């Protein structure tokens with residue numbers, strides 16, 4: 821018998837890899853524990869890579885917001901429309917509604933890069949994630965600009 825203590829770190833790692841599913845997994849209560857979880861890491865999708873790019877970019881400009889010296893990104897955020905997702909069903913018709921609302925706010929932010937338009941942008945990251953990918957919500961909440 822393989823000791824189960826060898827399997828659980830691998831199983832946990834496999835769950836963490838799937839960032840979108842993390843939150844629902846934690847909320848499920850009476851799920852029977854699987855006897856064995858196959859370790860199959862997925863390469864990061866182009867959409868996930870772009871999400872990480874946006875996250876790091878927004879983190880990096882946040883301290884500059886009150887100075888009106890905000891460096892604009894070298895890639896356009898509209899890649900959220902075209903980049904391939906880990907699972908095709910992630911990009912359903914409501915995904916595109918959220919995506920267009922997000923991109924409209926992004927254009928507004930580029931014209932008026934201040935704390936209000938920035939926080940408006942983060943709230944649209946949050947809105948889409950509440951419906952399509954709850955895993956990174958805590959990470960997204962940390963992006964809000966506050967003066968504290």
Ligand code: HEC
Nearest residue numbers: 839865867868871874905906910918919922945948953956
């Ligand atoms: C229109 C919907 C939508 C919007 C807007 C959106 N996201 Fe996402 N996000 C997704 C989906 C769907 C995924 C899963 C991508 C995949 O696995 O291919 C994702 C994945 C992520 C991830 C996890 C990437 C990884 O490492 O796997 C992070 C972090 C993230 N988004 C942050 C953000 C931030 C920050 C914003 C705003 C700047 C944002 N998202 C805007 C839908 C959206």
